[in-house]
Amino acid sequence: MKMTSKVTSKGQITIPLAMREKFGLLPETTVEFVDTPQGPRLRRAQGAVSRGAKIVDRMRVSKRKLTQRTDEIMTLTRGED
Numbered sequence: 001m002k003m004t005s006k007v008t009s010k011g012q013i014t015i016p017l018a019m020r021e022k023f024g025l026l027p028e029t030t031v032e033f034v035d036t037p038q039g040p041r042l043r044r045a046q047g048a049v050s051r052g053a054k055i056v057d058r059m060r061v062s063k064r065k066l067t068q069r070t071d072e073i074m075t076l077t078r079g080e081d
Helices: 017-023 051-065 070-078
Strands: 031-036 039-044
Touching: none
Parallel strands: none
Antiparallel strands: 031 039
16 A cells, blocks of 8 residues: 655654554554655654553552442442542
8 A cells, every 4th residue: 555645844744544453553642753765654653652552551540549338439420428
C-alpha cells in the first residue's frame, strides 16, 4: 500500500486513515522516525507506554482515592437514606 502526504510549514504530516487503521495508530500513539539506508522509517516508539496501560494506570490511581465502600456508594446513587 502506497499513499502520499505533504509536510506542512510546521513540519506536520497526516497519516492516512487506512494506514492508521491497518497499523493500529490510535490517538496519543507515540511514533518515532528511524534513519535507514532506504530513507526515513516511521514506527511505533519502542519502550513507549501503551494507551491501554495508561488507562489502566489511571484507573488504579482513581481506585486508591475511593474512601467509601461499594454499598455506601450504591445507597447514595439510589437516593436511599
